[in-house]
Amino acid sequence: MSIRPYDAARHAEGTRLDFIFPQEFETSLEAAKATVGARFEVRRFFWRERNEIVFTPPCSYFELTHFPSVGRYLASACDFCEQGEVRFYPAARPFQMHWQEREQRSLFCRIDIPAITGLPMELSDQQLRDTIDMRNPHVRALLLRAQQELVAPGLCSQLVLDSISVGLAAEMVQQFGPETQAEFTSRRTFDQRYLAGLVAHIREQPGRVEIGQLAAERGISVRHYERLFRAATGESPAAFCRRHMLALAKDLLMDRSLLVKEIAYRCGFANTASFSVAFRQMEGCSPQQFRDRLLIH
Incomplete structure (x- = not known):
């Protein structure tokens, strides 16, 4: 999934990461950064x-803890x-715990995933259930590393911690809907207008298009x-360029005044042999045979 630089302006208008726990949560802060x-505590x-307790998180957050409890989302059946040990609470989803x-004693990571990744974060009922007991070893490792840095800060x-917050956001997008996010991004990135422009570029400068x-x-x-291009078009960028x-x-x-060798170079091929092989693979005949058929018809 593509991760764009953190948008501070967007974050300032969106989720608050500095919320105060309700009075029901009698708590003391041992470390924070x-x-x-994101904000780690x-x-x-x-x-x-x-x-x-029943509470509605004002922002999304991870929790790393050995505290035994059971819970459920009120909106879920x-x-x-x-x-x-690892839990994720999405913002604005009422949750009940026993x-x-x-x-x-817990590590918390309040995090704004859309602000970090530039991608939406919507969870289905089944995905919500998975957040109650997150068994993603990468997320657990990242949270453990963050806890070490908070307790014993290094140089x-x-x-x-900055890299961990980005890693956590990427893992969540990767785990909870990579196909949806890929389709979302590929539609924006590889729409018909973009592909038409790419075809024009290929025809104007064949052989000079670099992935x-x-x-x-x-x-x-x-x-x-390459992954998003294939999802949008059904073929790799290299195959798309070669086809055009x-x-x-x-x-x-069709212009019989042009030599096959000249056409090969104009179309970006290093020599006539490689052009002939590629052409035969696509058309089932050599370039000269294709030209001869045009003359017959």
């Missing part, structure tokens, strides 16, 4: 006589589920560009 699109809670212990703690440059223009990696280069060659073969 603000990062790119180590907190201790004292529950005294309370063993149940699911029954209470045992909560795991527990027995009187004291809890580059800020940089480490790396195309990816850079979209602000994504070559691998991600050969379509240009077919048009040029």
Whole structure:
């Protein structure tokens, strides 16, 4: 999934990461650090006589804890589920919890995933259920590393925590809807207008279209560009370019004043042999045979 730079302006208008826990949450803060699109905290809670609560998170957050509890989303038809060591609470989703212990110590990571990734984050009922006990080893490893940095900060703690917040956002998008997000992005990136412009570019400068440059223009990696391109068109960028280069060659073969060798070079092929092989693979005949058929008809 493509991760764009954190949009501070967007974050300022969106989710708050500095919310105060309700009075029902008797808590003390042990360590905290603000990062790119997130805020990490180590907190201790004292529950005294309370063993149940219903709350609506004003922002999305992760929790890493050994505190045993069960919970459920009120809007979901699911029954209470045992909560795991790693939990994710999406913003504005009322949640109900039960527990027995009187004291809890947890790592929290309040995070604005859309602000970090530039992608929406919508969870289905089934996906909500999965957030109660997140068994993503990468998310767990990232949270453990963040906890280490909070408890014993190193020389580059800020940089480490910044990278962890981006990694957590990427993991969530990757886990909860990579196909949906890919389709969303590919529709924006590879619509008919873009493809038509690419075809025009291929015909004007065949052989000079570089996938790396195309990816850079979209602000994504070559691998991600190729994946989204295939999702939008059903073929790789290289195959798309080759097909339109050969379509240009077919048009040029109609001009009998042009030599096959000249057409090969104009269409971006290094030599006539490679042009002939590619042409035969697509048309089932050599360029000269194709031209001869045109003359017959």
